[in-house]
Amino acid sequence: MADNSFDPQQIISYEFPVTTFTYTERDVALYALGVGACGSDAVDEKELKYVYHKDGQGFIKVLPTFAALFITGATDTFAKLPGLQFDPNLLLHGQQYIEIHKPFPSSACIENRMEVAGLHDKGKATILEVETKSYEKKSGELLCMNRTTVYLRGAGGFSKTSPPYSYRKYPANQVLTVKIPNSQPFAVQEDCTHQSQALLYRLSGDYNPLHSDPTVAGVAGFSRPILHGLCTLGFAVRAIIKRLCNGEPTLVKSIFGRFLLHVYPGETLITEMWLESSKVLFQTKVRERNKAVLTGYVVLGQLTSSL
Numbered sequence: 001m002a003d004n005s006f007d008p009q010q011i012i013s014y015e016f017p018v019t020t021f022t023y024t025e026r027d028v029a030l031y032a033l034g035v036g037a038c039g040s041d042a043v044d045e046k047e048l049k050y051v052y053h054k055d056g057q058g059f060i061k062v063l064p065t066f067a068a069l070f071i072t073g074a075t076d077t078f079a080k081l082p083g084l085q086f087d088p089n090l091l092l093h094g095q096q097y098i099e100i101h102k103p104f105p106s107s108a109c110i111e112n113r114m115e116v117a118g119l120h121d122k123g124k125a126t127i128l129e130v131e132t133k134s135y136e137k138k139s140g141e142l143l144c145m146n147r148t149t150v151y152l153r154g155a156g157g158f159s160k161t162s163p164p165y166s167y168r169k170y171p172a173n174q175v176l177t178v179k180i181p182n183s184q185p186f187a188v189q190e191d192c193t194h195q196s197q198a199l200l201y202r203l204s205g206d207y208n209p210l211h212s213d214p215t216v217a218g219v220a221g222f223s224r225p226i227l228h229g230l231c232t233l234g235f236a237v238r239a240i241i242k243r244l245c246n247g248e249p250t251l252v253k254s255i256f257g258r259f260l261l262h263v264y265p266g267e268t269l270i271t272e273m274w275l276e277s278s279k280v281l282f283q284t285k286v287r288e289r290n291k292a293v294l295t296g297y298v299v300l301g302q303l304t305s306s307l
């Protein structure tokens with residue numbers, strides 16, 4: 001339960017310092033491997049381009065979910081937000097919204113501008129939403145926007161008003177809870193994650209011990225370390241690009257995902273996809289527990305003629 005020092009006004013008006021993030025082709029390839037590219041076929045013609053190009057690494061393609069790496073270290077920033085009180089051990093990633101404005105170069109220096117985009121008192125939890133616009137430093141061009149929603153268990157109940165405090169500064173239709181159709185999915189992709197998946201994915205920069213340390217995972221309420229939510233999202237979007245975009249990552253314009261349940265490394269992800277004009281609705285399930293773990297949508301710029 002939040003104490004008296006919890007100050008919503010101070011949180012939403014906080015001015016974040018500008019941060020930078022530099023990446024190389026090596027980071028791009030390591031990330032792709034972390035979200036399962038070429039995991040079942042090392043010469044997969046739709047995926048090898050994320051890790052290798054015959055003319056040199058400068059030509060490799062970047063997955064759109066790589067955008068989420070630009071905000072690496074954001075959790076540390078949340079923990080220092082003036083006016084916000086929560087136990088970092090109980091933080092879970094709730095949702096991610098990504099808008100792609102330009103295809104990502106294979107290496108770049110990024111400048112991030114962040115602001116609080118939402119804050120909601122849910123009683124048993126607080127939901128914090130932080131929006132980050134990422135610009136390529138050299139050209140000054142906007143590459144993407146990430147909106148990260150974190151679910152802070154045990155940190156709710158700070159409202160002094162009824163109904164409980166809720167602040168949102170973006171259009172509600174960007175994060176509508178996705179209603180999965182009753183019909184058969186248009187396409188389905190199954191991917192096995194490895195026991196070491198979170199240990200590999202963390203090398204892309206999210207070193208939160210929840211994903212590697214059994215003791216920390218236990219304190220957070222899990223029987224062993226769990227997979228990063230953004231790793232699961234990366235698997236799902238890669239599957240959509242492979243199945244519905246003929247392997248072309250630049251068709252993806254925006255992505256929304258809500259994390260419904262944790263995933264344990266080693267579990268099998270089944271991503272089901274439905275086409276609604278240029279929008280792909282998707283749901284990812286874990287085969288071993290027969291549970292949905294992620295739901296969301298991907299907006300495509302144009303559909304391939306092979307559909």
Ligand SMILES: CCC/C=C/C(=O)SCCNC(=O)CCNC(=O)[C@H](O)C(C)(C)COP(=O)([O-])OP(=O)([O-])OC[C@H]1O[C@@H](n2cnc3c(N)ncnc32)[C@H](O)[C@@H]1OP(=O)([O-])[O-]
Nearest residue numbers: 075092093094095122151227228229230258259260261262
């Ligand atoms: C960021 C870097 C750190 C990364 C960490 C990770 O990767 S961790 C690994 C990856 N992440 C994971 O593994 C997390 C997986 N997800 C979970 O474990 C659970 O969904 C939960 C614990 C987040 C919430 O469960 P619950 O039973 O406590 O929730 P409830 O059903 O009682 O609803 C209460 C209110 O909250 C709302 N709301 C609910 N869910 C979400 C959401 N996801 N998102 C946003 N909002 C959500 C819901 O609409 C409702 O509001 P309303 O309608 O009353 O106004």
